[in-house]
Amino acid sequence: MKLLLELRKEIVFSLLLYMLLKMIFINNLFSDYVEQVILYTIIIVLGSLGLNIIYGYTGQFSLGHAAFYGLGAYFSAFITKSFSIESSLMFIIVVFSGGFFSAFVAYLIGIPILKFKDDFLAIATLGFGILIRNILDNSDRFLETLGGSRGFVGIASLSDLETVFFVSIFLILMSKNIIQSRYGIFWMSIRDDETASSSVGINVSDMKLLAFVYGCFLAGVAGALYAHLYTFLHPSNFDFLKSVDFLVIVIVGGMGNISGTVVAGVFWILIIEGLRIMLPAHILEYRWVIIPIVLIIIMILKPYGLMVRKRAL
Amino acid sequence: MSILEVKKLSKSFGGIKAVWDLSFNVKKGEILSIIGPNGAGKTTIFNLITGFYRADTGKIIFSGQDITHLNTEKRINLGMARTFQNLRLFRSMSVFENVLTAALVKHKYGFVSGLLRTSGFYSKKKEAEERARYLINFMGLKEKESYLATSLPYGDQRKLEIARALATEPKLLLVDEPCAGMNHSEINQIMETFFRIQETFKTTMIIIEHHMELVMKVSERIIVVDFGEKIMEGRPEEVKNDKRVIEAYLGEDYGVQ
Numbered sequence: 001m002k003l004l005l006e007l008r009k010e011i012v013f014s015l016l017l018y019m020l021l022k023m024i025f026i027n028n029l030f031s032d033y034v035e036q037v038i039l040y041t042i043i044i045v046l047g048s049l050g051l052n053i054i055y056g057y058t059g060q061f062s063l064g065h066a067a068f069y070g071l072g073a074y075f076s077a078f079i080t081k082s083f084s085i086e087s088s089l090m091f092i093i094v095v096f097s098g099g100f101f102s103a104f105v106a107y108l109i110g111i112p113i114l115k116f117k118d119d120f121l122a123i124a125t126l127g128f129g130i131l132i133r134n135i136l137d138n139s140d141r142f143l144e145t146l147g148g149s150r151g152f153v154g155i156a157s158l159s160d161l162e163t164v165f166f167v168s169i170f171l172i173l174m175s176k177n178i179i180q181s182r183y184g185i186f187w188m189s190i191r192d193d194e195t196a197s198s199s200v201g202i203n204v205s206d207m208k209l210l211a212f213v214y215g216c217f218l219a220g221v222a223g224a225l226y227a228h229l230y231t232f233l234h235p236s237n238f239d240f241l242k243s244v245d246f247l248v249i250v251i252v253g254g255m256g257n258i259s260g261t262v263v264a265g266v267f268w269i270l271i272i273e274g275l276r277i278m279l280p281a282h283i284l285e286y287r288w289v290i291i292p293i294v295l296i297i298i299m300i301l302k303p304y305g306l307m308v309r310k311r312a313l
Numbered sequence: 314m315s316i317l318e319v320k321k322l323s324k325s326f327g328g329i330k331a332v333w334d335l336s337f338n339v340k341k342g343e344i345l346s347i348i349g350p351n352g353a354g355k356t357t358i359f360n361l362i363t364g365f366y367r368a369d370t371g372k373i374i375f376s377g378q379d380i381t382h383l384n385t386e387k388r389i390n391l392g393m394a395r396t397f398q399n400l401r402l403f404r405s406m407s408v409f410e411n412v413l414t415a416a417l418v419k420h421k422y423g424f425v426s427g428l429l430r431t432s433g434f435y436s437k438k439k440e441a442e443e444r445a446r447y448l449i450n451f452m453g454l455k456e457k458e459s460y461l462a463t464s465l466p467y468g469d470q471r472k473l474e475i476a477r478a479l480a481t482e483p484k485l486l487l488v489d490e491p492c493a494g495m496n497h498s499e500i501n502q503i504m505e506t507f508f509r510i511q512e513t514f515k516t517t518m519i520i521i522e523h524h525m526e527l528v529m530k531v532s533e534r535i536i537v538v539d540f541g542e543k544i545m546e547g548r549p550e551e552v553k554n555d556k557r558v559i560e561a562y563l564g565e566d567y568g569v570q
Contacts (some may be wrong), residue, residue, distance in 0.1 A: 003430040076383065174428045181427030182417035182441075189414045191401045196401035199363065200415035200481050201389035211426070256405075 007173055014169045018161075019271035025161050028296060036229065037273045039164045043225045044106050045265035046168045048249040049258065050218030055247070058211040059191030060114065061122045064129035065219055065246045070136060070238025071105055072098035072220025074146060074226035077155045080228065081145055084156075091158040095167055095224040102220025103213045110212045114205065129240055136235035152233035159229035167225065176258055177242065178214070181234055188256065219246075252298055254305020263306055316341045316517050317362070322371030324361055331357040331564055333541040335371070339485070344511060344518045347530040348525075348552075350562050354541040355521045356398055357486050362519075363395050364388045366397070376484065383463055390418075394483035396474040398490045398521075400464040408473055409458045415480035416441040445480060452476040452506065468499040472506070479510070485511070485517045492524045500527055507531050523564070529553065536564060 004011065025035055051065045074097030079085065085094055113124040140148030147153060178184055186207045189197045198204050227233055245268070253264030271294065275287040298306070315338040324332045332356045339345050347355050360366040362373060364385040373381050380388050403411050420441040422433045449458055452469045453473045457465060461475060471491055478486055488507075492500045504527050510516050522528050530534065537545040537552060539561045547553060551560055 002435065006430070071566040136452070178424070179428055182420075182422065182437075183424060183427050185410065185414050185417060188405065191403050192403040192405050195365070196397070196403060197414075198365075198385045199389065199395055199397070200477060201386050202414075203386045286376050 003177075008115070008178075010173055014165075018165055021161060021165065034277075035161075037269065039159060039161065039229055040226070041240040041266055041269040042164050042168045043222045043229065044245070044249070044269055045262050046171060046225070047219045047222035048246050048253070048261050048265050049172060050215035050222070051246045052118065052215075052250045052253070052256065052261045053175065053179070053218070054215035055248050056102070056210050056261075057184065057191060057259065058187040058208060061213060062125040062210060062212075062215075063122045063240065063243050063247070064125035064127075064132070065216075066238045066240070066242030067129040067132035067217040068106060069226070069246075070132060070233075070235070072222040072223030073233055073238070074136065074139070074152065074223075075101040075220070076224035077152055077227040077233060077243040078143070078145060080156050080158065081154065084120055086156060086158070088158070088160075088163060091228070092163060092167065095163070095221055095228075097219040098224030098227075099221035102223065103217035106213045107209065108218030110209045114208050126240065126243075129243055133235055133239045136170055136238065139235075147233075149235060151235075152227075153231075155227055155231040155233065157228060157231050159225050159227075160168040164225050164229070167221065171221060172258070172262075175218070179258065183207070183210065191256070248295065252295070252306060254308035257305060257307050260305050260307030267306070314341050315339060316376060317519075318374040319358075319362070320372040320374070322358075322361060322373065323369050324357060324366060325369060330541050332368075334362065335538070335541070335543055336544060337536055339517060339519060341531075342511070342515055342517055343533045344507060344531050346522060346535045347522045347538060348522065348535060348562065349530055349538040349544075349569045353538045354533065355538060356489060356540070357541075358393060359489055359519075359521065362388075362457040362487060363393060387480060389483075392482070392484035394478035394481045394485075395487040395491055396471070396478050396491065398493065400470050400474060402461045402470060402473060402477075404461075406456055406462055407459050408449060408465065409445060410463055411473060412476050412480050413441060415477045416444040416448075419480075419482055440557070448476045448479050451479075451509075453502075468495050468502075471495070471503070475506070475510075475560075479514065479516075482514075483516060483564070485519070487522045488518060488522075490521055490523065492522055492527055500524060501526070503530045504531055540545065 021038065024030060041128035047069050051062065054060050054062050076094050078092050079097060085091060096231065109128055113121065116124050137149045140150065186197065186202050189202065190204055190207055194204050249261060249264045249268050252268070253260030271291060275290060279287060319335060321335050322332055324337045329486060334554065335358065347358060349355055352440065361368050364383060367429065368381060372379060375391060376389070378391065380391065401568040403414060420437040422437045425433045449455055452475060454469060454476065457469065462470065465473060475488065491503050495503065507518065520531070532549055535541055535547065535549055535552045537558050544561060545555050545558050
């Protein structure tokens with residue numbers, strides 16, 4: 001009860017946003033394509049929030065985030081297809097199971113690799129990302145349904161506005177809670193100084209693993225929502241470049257800043273998809289000139305992220 | 314009764330014997346100082362006691378329990394805390410948050426409780442915040458509670474580190490060069506603080522310090538180390554007049570005084 005009271009501003013804001021989106025969707029104000037992009041934006045924000053907890057809050061540089069996003073997507077799609085799931089309620093359970101599957105893999109892989117730091121960890125997570133990409137590419141050899149490099153087809157279209165919106169909002173608010181709890185403050189203390197953290201009795205390796213597992217859980221849920229939005233999965237959607245997408249959003253939004261991640265996620269999808277709609281076909285590929293220039297300008301003007309006031313870090 | 318027993322402790326780095334066959338006891342409630350020239354192995358002793366380094370040989374017994382093979386956080390949670398010679402504050406956090414972090418280690422609640430904010434979350438949060446406020450006030454940093462930790466003057470950063478260490482509710486506090494870079498009046502304040510800590514929390518303290526005036530005033534006993542070995546142990550006046558100590562560390566001038 002106290003929780004609902006504390007989060008009343010966020011809840012009211014979310015409901016208003018939901019009503020706005022619902023109106024747009026009911027009245028078909030935009031094309032199906034734009035509606036899909038709106039839902040995709042929410043999904044990407046959720047996945048990026050996961051990386052922000054791992055990297056922005058806890059300081060663990062991961063270049064393999066898309067792998068966990070992909071694991072959640074493939075796992076949940078496999079479940080819906082195998083059990084022919086159609087009801088929304090069952091689908092929500094499947095979505096969370098995608099998250100738990102990613103979290104479980106993150107736990108197994110996190111125990112050996114989170115001992116590394118900074119660039120060493122980056123290489124280890126990069127390697128893991130490539131490994132998952134290769135497994136997905138060859139997945140049809142052990143599970144025909146997964147489709148391997150031909151792609152996973154025929155996934156039920158279950159990600160509607162309600163599921164995507166409310167699952168994501170729920171997890172974003174829960175993440176806000178956890179960041180303001182003792183776990184969030186321990187994560188930040190580890191980012192600031194691992195030695196000092198263990199000197200006050202924080203179990204540094206457990207806390208790093210917890211952040212990693214929780215962040216990958218969010219990626220897995222995002223992946224599950226993604227799979228049932230586009231109804232088609234291909235290993236190339238979950239490779240290194242996708243991990244960089246998440247990383248760009250976290251850094252542009254500001255390390256350790258939830259609202260920054262939301263703003264940067266919306267901005268990132270808007271600029272990529274928006275330019276696709278706005279630019280005439282013959283100069284469409286120029287967006288890959290415009291986007292990097294915009295990124296460079298942002299990094300010069302706002303080196304600590306869009307939503308962070310300059311401070312001593 | 315001893316709270317800490319160090320028995321025949323040795324640690325080498327490559328060919329260098331940083332600590333060699335060191336034994337000493339710390340009595341409950343006392344203030345013990347470790348002095349010696351730079352590079353004598355004083356900080357290594359702290360790192361061995363708190364588990365940042367593992368001893369090559371020897372034993373460490375804390376509150377009657379053999380902790381030689383425990384890792385740092387287990388040792389800290391048994392009731393030890395330390396400060397660092399080169400300050401290690403949480404640099405993106407305020408003064409209050411620095412102390413709160415340490416207080417929250419003791420005031421536990423589960424992950425799900427943190428996600429859903431159960432009543433346990435609120436009560437533990439309140440306890441930890443009260444504890445942090447009390448300690449900040451105790452160390453005289455109340456007005457600077459919301460400042461960024463690293464924006465404080467040097468002396469206040471040292472006090473903040475002590476406040477953070479106290480937030481873990483230690484039975485034994487290890488303080489590494491609390492007066493480095495401080496002026497005379499700040500040193501007097503720190504000295505007074507040590508007596509207040511001893512009186513209020515009954516905390517046992519081990520202090521590494523080069524400032525002899527402070528060492529002689531606050532310590533009940535002093536251990537002198539040189540090249541990793543203990544060369545002398547005794548009360549301040551005994552140490553002050555010991556030939557070996559004067560030769561190795563204090564110098565003629567100090568001995569004559």
